[in-house]
Amino acid sequence: xxxxxxxxxxxxxxxxxxxxxxxxxxxxxxxxxxxxxxxxxxxxxxxxxxxxxxxxxxxxxxxxxxxxxxxxxxxxxxxxxxxxxxxxxxxxxxxxxxxxxxxxxxxxxxxxxxxxxxxxxxxxxxxxxxxxxxxxxxxxxxxxxxxxxxxxxxxxxxxxxxxxxxxxxxxxxxxxxxxxxxxxxxxxxxxxxxxxxxxxxxxxxxxxxxxxxxxxxxxxxxxxxxxxxxxxxxxxxxxxxxxxxxxxxxxxxxxxxxxxxxxxxxxxxxxxxxxxxxxxxxxxxxxxxxxxxxxxxxxxxxxxxxxxxxxxx
Amino acid sequence: xxxxxxxxxxxxxxxxxxxxxxxxxxxxxxxxxxxxxxxxxxxxxxxxxxxxxxxxxxxxxxxxxxxxxxxxxxxxxxxxxxxxxxxxxxxxxxxxxxxxxxxxxxxxxxxxxxxxxxxxxxxxxxxxxxxxxxxxxxxxxxxxxxxxxxxxxxxxxxxxxxxxxxxxxxxxxxxxxxxxxxxxxxxxxxxxxxxxxxxxxxxxxxxxxxxxxxxxxxxxxxxxxxxxxxxxxxxxxxxxxxxxxxxxxxxxxxxxxxxxxxxxxxxxxxxxxxxxxxxxxxxxx
Numbered sequence: 001x002x003x004x005x006x007x008x009x010x011x012x013x014x015x016x017x018x019x020x021x022x023x024x025x026x027x028x029x030x031x032x033x034x035x036x037x038x039x040x041x042x043x044x045x046x047x048x049x050x051x052x053x054x055x056x057x058x059x060x061x062x063x064x065x066x067x068x069x070x071x072x073x074x075x076x077x078x079x080x081x082x083x084x085x086x087x088x089x090x091x092x093x094x095x096x097x098x099x100x101x102x103x104x105x106x107x108x109x110x111x112x113x114x115x116x117x118x119x120x121x122x123x124x125x126x127x128x129x130x131x132x133x134x135x136x137x138x139x140x141x142x143x144x145x146x147x148x149x150x151x152x153x154x155x156x157x158x159x160x161x162x163x164x165x166x167x168x169x170x171x172x173x174x175x176x177x178x179x180x181x182x183x184x185x186x187x188x189x190x191x192x193x194x195x196x197x198x199x200x201x202x203x204x205x206x207x208x209x210x211x212x213x214x215x216x217x218x219x220x221x222x223x224x225x226x227x228x229x230x231x232x233x234x235x236x237x238x239x240x241x242x243x244x245x246x247x248x249x250x251x252x253x254x255x256x257x258x259x260x261x262x263x264x265x266x267x268x269x270x271x272x273x274x275x276x277x278x279x280x281x282x283x284x285x286x287x288x289x290x291x292x293x294x295x296x297x298x299x300x301x302x303x304x305x306x307x308x309x310x311x312x313x
Numbered sequence: 314x315x316x317x318x319x320x321x322x323x324x325x326x327x328x329x330x331x332x333x334x335x336x337x338x339x340x341x342x343x344x345x346x347x348x349x350x351x352x353x354x355x356x357x358x359x360x361x362x363x364x365x366x367x368x369x370x371x372x373x374x375x376x377x378x379x380x381x382x383x384x385x386x387x388x389x390x391x392x393x394x395x396x397x398x399x400x401x402x403x404x405x406x407x408x409x410x411x412x413x414x415x416x417x418x419x420x421x422x423x424x425x426x427x428x429x430x431x432x433x434x435x436x437x438x439x440x441x442x443x444x445x446x447x448x449x450x451x452x453x454x455x456x457x458x459x460x461x462x463x464x465x466x467x468x469x470x471x472x473x474x475x476x477x478x479x480x481x482x483x484x485x486x487x488x489x490x491x492x493x494x495x496x497x498x499x500x501x502x503x504x505x506x507x508x509x510x511x512x513x514x515x516x517x518x519x520x521x522x523x524x525x526x527x528x529x530x531x532x533x534x535x536x537x538x539x540x541x542x543x544x545x546x547x548x549x550x551x552x553x554x555x556x557x558x559x560x561x562x563x564x565x566x567x568x569x570x571x572x573x574x575x576x577x578x579x580x581x582x583x584x585x586x587x588x589x590x591x592x593x594x595x596x597x598x
Contacts, residue, residue: 259533
């Protein structure tokens with residue numbers, strides 16, 4: 001068990017390194033001078049020189065990379081070219097809405113998708129099953145922003161039950177915050193629960209065909225006992241895996257959803273930073289999002305030990 | 314992506330065999346014809362008409378007009394061309410690069426170690442964010458968009474092809490080819506690749522659908538195709554500020570975009586049912 005954990009922890013290092021090098025190289029793959037790219041079209045040569053010096057762009061590439069990595073390791077993601085503030089504190093200001101949206105979507109999706117997937121598999125071939133399959137293909141074919149606008153039109157503009165756009169922070173009260181996040185997280189749940197429901201259904205169909213389910217039935221176990229005691233235990237690993245692998249899609253969806261609902265989170269920060277060519281912020285956000293993703297996948301792998309005793313040995 | 318389940322749409326097909334697939338093929342054909350001939354007949358739809366601003370759908374403008382008085386129907390039709398082009402080009406680029414890397418990684422252990430490490434690293438960056446960053450560095454334009462959308466998809470395809478090739482190389486006919494002295498390039502091109510083509514075509518449909526969605530997302534966020542090059546994404550984006558007043562700017566291209574992606578996914582699922590070796594094994598047993 002400890003061997004497995006240590007090996008998995010160590011495997012994070014090369015992945016993190018590749019992420020950092022890729023993010024570092026982003027600035028250098030474009031055509032032309034990175035300093036001029038950051039300074040924008042109307043900058044004077046003096047301003048460009050200043051940026052070049054501040055971001056160490058006048059040093060050799062390897063030295064730049066080394067400086068960049070050593071700063072990141074010390075949790076220094078640089079300063080915003082636009083506002084001059086440290087990138088990390090800009091991100092810290094914007095992290096709450098993004099985290100609330102991601103977590104509420106995750107909870108909502110799993111609560112909807114896992115029971116739906118199990119139910120559809122239990123009644124494989126029935127109308128319920130067909131409905132779930134159609135709904136899940138729709139879920140990842142209809143763009144997040146189209147779903148978002150449809151929901152806003154129905155529940156905010158016509159019915160007036162929920163706010164149209166904007167975000168109320170947790171400090172304004174839990175209910176206010178939840179009210180502002182309901183539509184965005186329902187929107188994003190369409191995509192995410194489609195993915196989770198598909199995998200849950202497929203796995204459950206496989207599990208229900210296993211010999212031990214037949215044995216349980218032969219022993220006279222009731223439907224409920226077969227489902228809860230024998231089958232559900234074994235869909236843990238695949239369901240947790242799909243939550244992990246599709247977390248990247250969730251984070252991407254968060255960026256778009258924030259734009260639809262005017263939520264001042266990290267997604268908006270990224271888009272604004274790109275429109276103002278604030279590359280240190282863009283790089284910082286990429287690093288933070290990637291590290292969240294790496295951590296989630298690490299936790300997913302470690303949780304196998306919890307669900308599957310074979311991994312522990 | 315390997316997360317698609319077994320027997321997707323099996324239930325639907327058993328009720329009405331082939332209906333979903335036939336409808337999808339029909340929708341795809343209509344959109345592709347629209348993409349080819351639409352702009353020739355209707356023009357690009359960039360003509361401004363201040364008197365016709367934000368008009369609802371009517372006989373004059375079937376899908377209504379946008380904030381600059383442009384006809385949303387004409388722009389949706391000419392947007393089809395760019396969206397379809399981005400989807401198809403991305404699929405080709407991703408399959409060529411990702412497919413080749415995957416085949417090599419599946420066959421040669423030393424390539425595997427390098428390629429998969431990089432794949433793991435690239436896949437740790439959320440795809441749409443990586444694409445946004447690439448567009449911002451490389452500058453706008455269709456080619457840039459295609460590159461930016463392809464980069465995050467390449468490791469996924471490489472990974473899938475690797476796993477397909479890993480299972481193919483264990484099959485008896487590969488051992489036979491090796492033992493009669495066939496050269497490695499010959500084994501790869503004559504025996505491995507042809508057997509991987511099926512799964513590659515399945516992956517092509519998913520990449521194409523994902524690329525069309527990504528292009529729309531990028532344009533929606535304001536970092537996609539330039540505003541004078543209509544695509545479904547930036548037609549929808551142009552309705553963002555006006556969606557309370559003029560929901561039709563988002564609704565019509567949104568529906569057509571969704572139908573297109575849905576059709577490609579349904580066809581992909583059908584191809585998958587046919588080509589997935591795991592499914593074939595299960596059916597045989």
